[in-house]
Every structure is written in structure tokens, then in C-alpha cells.
Amino acid sequence: MNNLDVARTLLETRTVFFAFDKPYISYCKYNLPIYIDNRLLLSYPKVRKKITACLVKKIKEKYPDVEMIIGIAIAGIAFAMMVSEAMHLPMGYVLSAEKDHGMRNRVEGVLRENTKVVVVDDVVCTGSSLLDVVECLREHSCDILGAVSIFSYETRDTTDRLIRKNIPYYPLTEYSTLIKLAYDYGKIRTADYEKAKAFLTDPSKLNKNHNGNI
Numbered sequence: 001m002n003n004l005d006v007a008r009t010l011l012e013t014r015t016v017f018f019a020f021d022k023p024y025i026s027y028c029k030y031n032l033p034i035y036i037d038n039r040l041l042l043s044y045p046k047v048r049k050k051i052t053a054c055l056v057k058k059i060k061e062k063y064p065d066v067e068m069i070i071g072i073a074i075a076g077i078a079f080a081m082m083v084s085e086a087m088h089l090p091m092g093y094v095l096s097a098e099k100d101h102g103m104r105n106r107v108e109g110v111l112r113e114n115t116k117v118v119v120v121d122d123v124v125c126t127g128s129s130l131l132d133v134v135e136c137l138r139e140h141s142c143d144i145l146g147a148v149s150i151f152s153y154e155t156r157d158t159t160d161r162l163i164r165k166n167i168p169y170y171p172l173t174e175y176s177t178l179i180k181l182a183y184d185y186g187k188i189r190t191a192d193y194e195k196a197k198a199f200l201t202d203p204s205k206l207n208k209n210h211n212g213n214i
Contacts, residue, residue: 039122
């Protein structure tokens with residue numbers, strides 16, 4: 001599956017939700033004209049198997065020295081588990097904050113110094129969650145090779161932030177491919193397609209009061 005195939009799969013499995021007049025608000029109040037819920041892919045065994053194979057292929061191609069797969073809680077955990085199983089690699093995940101019970105740890109799994117890690121998530125928007133997880137893993141003396149995800153909103157600010165922090169990152173498909181395919185399939189009108197493209201050019205138009213990230 002190439003990036004177009006993955007985008008088509010997201011549309012066919014209805015993991016894509018459009019809201020141009022009243023944008024969706026993410027868990028951290030980020031306004032989105034298109035919301036991607038890749039957790040729905042878990043309900044389709046054949047699809048999740050294909051997506052897993054694509055993630056594995058991407059990791060083998062970009063990070064052949066990987067020794068451990070790390071998921072980002074919550075949505076990235078299941079995909080990280082499937083990838084680690086397919087690659088016969090150890091797996092762990094990073095919580096958004098330390099637990100308030102038990103060992104009060106934030107990282108779940110056995111991390112050893114200098115372990116070559118690849119981070120797996122379902123969606124990257126601003127990249128803040130990814131940056132936060134990478135920083136946490138670096139504090140545990142891991143060697144972060146980079147990250148992969150199923151979907152990227154591919155905003156310029158996100159790309160720049162990841163480059164500045166030296167985090168290679170590869171999604172299976174991206175926002176521009178998805179909205180063009182949705183338009184070609186007649187799922188969004190011309191006016192909405194223009195709004196979708198405008199978001200990619202300047203996300204701040206929908207997020208003047210934005211103070212969080214996904």
C-alpha cells in the first residue's frame with residue numbers, strides 16, 4: 001500500500017470526519033476541519049493487518065537498526081503492539097504523565113540504556129506529543145532513531161519543530177493526499193476543499209485561541 005492506498009483505506013473505513021463549518025476540537029482544544037480517528041481501524045482485522053504491514057515496511061526501510069518499538073498513549077499503543085509483534089521486537093509505551101499510583105512511572109516496559117527506539121503513533125498534528133515522548137525517552141538514555149505514524153496533518157510548523165529537535169519522522173499518508181482524494185471522490189464540496197487547503201497553509205485561522213497540541 002502506498003500513501004494514496006492508505007488514505008483511501010481511511011476514507012473507506014470512515015475513520016475520517018469532516019467539519020468545515022464547526023471544526024472539531026481535539027482533547028487539547030486544537031480546532032480541526034478534519035478529524036482522524038484511527039482507533040476505528042482496530043475494528044477491521046484485515047485492514048489493521050495491512051496497516052501494520054505498512055508500518056513495519058516503513059520502519060525496516062527507514063530504521064533498519066531498530067531494537068525496540070515504543071507507542072504513544074493512548075491511541076498509539078495498539079499499533080505499536082502489532083508492529084512489535086510482527087517484527088519480533090520488545091515493546092513499551094509512554095504515558096502523557098506519571099501515574100499517581102503504584103510505581104508512579106511514566107514509561108511502561110523494560111528500557112535499557114542506548115536501546116535503539118522507534119516511536120509509533122496513530123496521528124501527528126502539531127507534534128507536541130511526539131516531542132514530549134522523545135524527550136522522556138532521551139531522559140531514559142534511549143537512542144531515538146525516529147518515528148512513524150499512520151497519518152500526519154503535515155503542517156509546516158510541525159515539520160520544522162521535529163527537524164529542529166533532530167527527530168526523523170515518516171507517516172504512511174498525509175493531510176494533502178487525503179483531502180485531494182476526498183474531493184476527487186465527491187466526499188467534500190469545492191468550497192470545503194478550499195477551506196481544507198487553507199487550513200494546511202495557515203492552521204492559525206481556525207486556532208486563534210489555541211493553547212494545546214495533539
